[in-house]
Amino acid sequence: xxxxxxxxxxxKLYEILRKHILSGTYSEGSLLPSxxxxxxxxxxTRPTVRQALDALVRDGFIQKKQGKGSIVRKPPQDIGILxxxxxxxxxxxxxxKTQILQKPSIQPWPxxxxxxxxxxxxxxxxxxxxxxxxxxxQPVFYDINRIPNINLPRFSSRSFENKSLFEILRxxxxxxxxxxxxxxxxxxxxxxxxxxxxxxxxxxxxxxxRKLYTNREELNIYSTIYFNSEKxxxxxxx
Amino acid sequence: xxxxxxxxxxxKLYEILRKHILSGTYSEGSLLPSxxxxxxxxxxTRPTVRQALDALVRDGFIQKKQGKGSIVRKPPQDIGILxxxxxxxxxxxxxxKTQILQKPSIQPWPxxxxxxxxxxxxxxxxxxxxxxxxxxxQPVFYDINRIPNINLPRFSSRSFENKSLFEILRxxxxxxxxxxxxxxxxxxxxxxxxxxxxxxxxxxxxxxxRKLYTNREELNIYSTIYFNSEKxxxxxxx
DNA sequence: AAATTTAACTTGTAAATACAAGTGCTAAAA
DNA sequence: TTTTAGCACTTGTATTTACAAGTTAAATTT
Numbered sequence: 001x002x003x004x005x006x007x008x009x010x011x012k013l014y015e016i017l018r019k020h021i022l023s024g025t026y027s028e029g030s031l032l033p034s035x036x037x038x039x040x041x042x043x044x045t046r047p048t049v050r051q052a053l054d055a056l057v058r059d060g061f062i063q064k065k066q067g068k069g070s071i072v073r074k075p076p077q078d079i080g081i082l083x084x085x086x087x088x089x090x091x092x093x094x095x096x097k098t099q100i101l102q103k104p105s106i107q108p109w110p111x112x113x114x115x116x117x118x119x120x121x122x123x124x125x126x127x128x129x130x131x132x133x134x135x136x137x138q139p140v141f142y143d144i145n146r147i148p149n150i151n152l153p154r155f156s157s158r159s160f161e162n163k164s165l166f167e168i169l170r171x172x173x174x175x176x177x178x179x180x181x182x183x184x185x186x187x188x189x190x191x192x193x194x195x196x197x198x199x200x201x202x203x204x205x206x207x208x209x210r211k212l213y214t215n216r217e218e219l220n221i222y223s224t225i226y227f228n229s230e231k232x233x234x235x236x237x238x
Numbered sequence: 239x240x241x242x243x244x245x246x247x248x249x250k251l252y253e254i255l256r257k258h259i260l261s262g263t264y265s266e267g268s269l270l271p272s273x274x275x276x277x278x279x280x281x282x283t284r285p286t287v288r289q290a291l292d293a294l295v296r297d298g299f300i301q302k303k304q305g306k307g308s309i310v311r312k313p314p315q316d317i318g319i320l321x322x323x324x325x326x327x328x329x330x331x332x333x334x335k336t337q338i339l340q341k342p343s344i345q346p347w348p349x350x351x352x353x354x355x356x357x358x359x360x361x362x363x364x365x366x367x368x369x370x371x372x373x374x375x376q377p378v379f380y381d382i383n384r385i386p387n388i389n390l391p392r393f394s395s396r397s398f399e400n401k402s403l404f405e406i407l408r409x410x411x412x413x414x415x416x417x418x419x420x421x422x423x424x425x426x427x428x429x430x431x432x433x434x435x436x437x438x439x440x441x442x443x444x445x446x447x448r449k450l451y452t453n454r455e456e457l458n459i460y461s462t463i464y465f466n467s468e469k470x471x472x473x474x475x476x
Numbered sequence: 477a478a479a480t481t482t483a484a485c486t487t488g489t490a491a492a493t494a495c496a497a498g499t500g501c502t503a504a505a506a
Numbered sequence: 507t508t509t510t511a512g513c514a515c516t517t518g519t520a521t522t523t524a525c526a527a528g529t530t531a532a533a534t535t536t
Contacts, residue, residue: 047519065528066486070487184474187442248489269516285492
């Protein structure tokens with residue numbers, strides 16, 4: 001019972017470094033401590049340290065260069081989660097406001113559904129919520145989210161105003177996005193969508209159906225997104 | 239001079255397994271030989287074998303499961319390269335026909351350009367090509383590609399009809415896509431685009447600007463894509 | 477002073493080894 | 507017959523050690 005901890009060492013180091021990068025302790029463009037330093041400081045061996053660094057590379061937090069070191073990159077991109085790039089100004093997180101149109105509630109899955117659902121997902125029902133998100137006080141996207149109602153205590157009662165759904169899942173439930181699949185289309189805005197996004201009916205709108213895989217088996221997040229791409233673009237790293 | 243080979247062992251194994259998965263030797267859903275078997279067969283140690291498998295997981299070719307094995311996944315997705323999902327029928331590679339509108343030719347970069355270019359990219363000029371791609375004999379997307387003219391001998395004279403640009407880069411020049419960034423919009427089809435894609439002017443069209451990073455420093459691939467999403471969707475894994 | 481070499485760093489690759497933990501089948505027990 | 511326990515397999519984590527290769531700057535030579 002050296003420490004009674006079940007989470008692996010390399011993951012602990014990953015979390016520490018991730019936090020430091022996000023908080024700005026290691027600023028963009030600077031070098032992380034060398035692998036040998038990290039070994040010494042944290043009492044680990046190099047393969048273990050490298051395992052943590054590999055994960056940071058995979059998730060886009062650092063970039064390694066042989067002979068030089070590990071360069072810290074700008075932190076934003078959650079894995080594969082598209083972010084917005086604006087035309088007018090750089091969009092910090094502060095500029096994105098969120099309005100909940102439909103608070104999280106338990107509902108049955110729609111039939112038919114865009115993606116195939118497993119048995120356990122089907123019988124559990126889903127947590128349903130709708131949000132409208134604003135940039136510079138203009139509505140930019142409207143999204144519908146469905147999450148299987150599996151072992152997520154107190155989920156419905158949490159506040160999602162101006163918070164990232166994914167940060168809550170990560171911090172409160174240790175749920176991480178591992179990947180996903182999505183379908184994109186350009187469609188004409190229906191009457192409902194056009195009024196929500198404050199654009200004329202029939203204007204082109206980006207339509208996205210996506211399924212996100214998590215580290216919890218059988219727990220996938222399903223989203224439908226309508227995006228007004230007149231002044232902004234969907235921006236993605238991969 | 240044991241073998242005079244410079245490419246690392248784990249990469250060789252990666253290539254072997256990748257080829258076998260793509261050629262169907264290991265079919266979708268089946269299990270790869272266990273790590274210990276691979277060690278024995280290829281004369282490697284487990285960390286080295288695991289390095290190859292980690293890369294296969296990263297690129298989406300397999301999915302590992304503790305206690306069970308490495309499950310082969312459907313091969314398609316080049317890393318982050320969006321593929322098409324059709325409404326009518328499953329789209330095999332055979333159904334996608336390519337017409338070259340503008341054969342590869344050396345041109346200067348447009349000014350201004352969507353993405354920032356490095357000095358060496360700028361002075362090298364770019365290889366420019368336009369293609370129109372068909373599904374079931376209907377035009378589905380029109381793409382413009384620009385590649386810096388850096389150390390790509392005989393590139394302009396290669397045939398791109400019905401071949402993947404990326405497969406040629408990979409097989410002939412050992413250039414692999416390592417990642418990228420892209421911007422997406424929904425726009426109204428201009429007169430030119432609508433006539434190319436055989437749709438009414440003003441119909442919604444998916445517009446994509448993308449930059450793909452490769453394993454060769456300073457060699458990025460830039461594409462502009464117009465996609466008719468009436469009958470098909472852009473489909474992506476990440 | 478300028479060019480070259482060397483040395484001291486960095487990350488990359490690879491081996492040999494050990495035990496932990498999850499899965500699934502088999503054999504023993506109820 | 508059903509349940510349980512164990513065993514043999516799988517991948518996951520971790521240590522230790524060694525050398526290769528790229529980068530940078532200091533030291534040496536020209």
